[in-house]
Amino acid sequence: MKYLLLFLVLFVAYQIWRKQQRLDAAARRRDQAPQQRRPRLEQEKMVPCARCGLMLPVSDALHQDGRNYYCCAEHQQQGPAS
Template identity: 45%
Template sequence: MGLIRFLILLALAYVAYLLWRRFKAARAESRRHDAPEPERMVRCAQCQLHLPENLALYQDGKWYCCSEHRDVDQRT
C-alpha cells in the first residue's frame, strides 16, 4: 500500500512540475511580446550626434539633429 501512495505522489509532483514549467514559459513569452521595439538611431550629418529617428530632421538623404545644422549643411 505504501508503494502505491508513493507512486501516486510522485505522479502528482511530476504533473505539478509540468504545469509550473508551462506557466513560466507562457509568462516569459508574454513579457517578450509586451516589450517595445527599440528606436532606430540616426547620426546628424553636421555634428555626428546620435539621436532617435523620430526626433531627427531628414533632408536630401541626410539626418540632422536641429534645423540650424540642416541649414548650415545646405549652405555649403
C-alpha cells in the first residue's frame, strides 16, 4: 500500500513538473513568435482611378502623367471622368 501511495505522489509531482515545462516552452514561443512569423509589410500608396474612382496600389495603376492614374487601359484611353 505504501508503494502505491509513493507511486501516486511521484506521478502527481511528475505531471506538475511536465505541465510547468510545457507552459514555459509556450511562453518562450510566444515571446519569439512576433519577430519570426510576422514580417512587417511595407505600406504602398493607394490612388483612385481618374475615371471610375477605384482605389488601387500605385504599382498596379496605369498613368499618363504624374497626376492621373487609371485601373485599366480602357479607362486610360477614355481619360478622366468629367
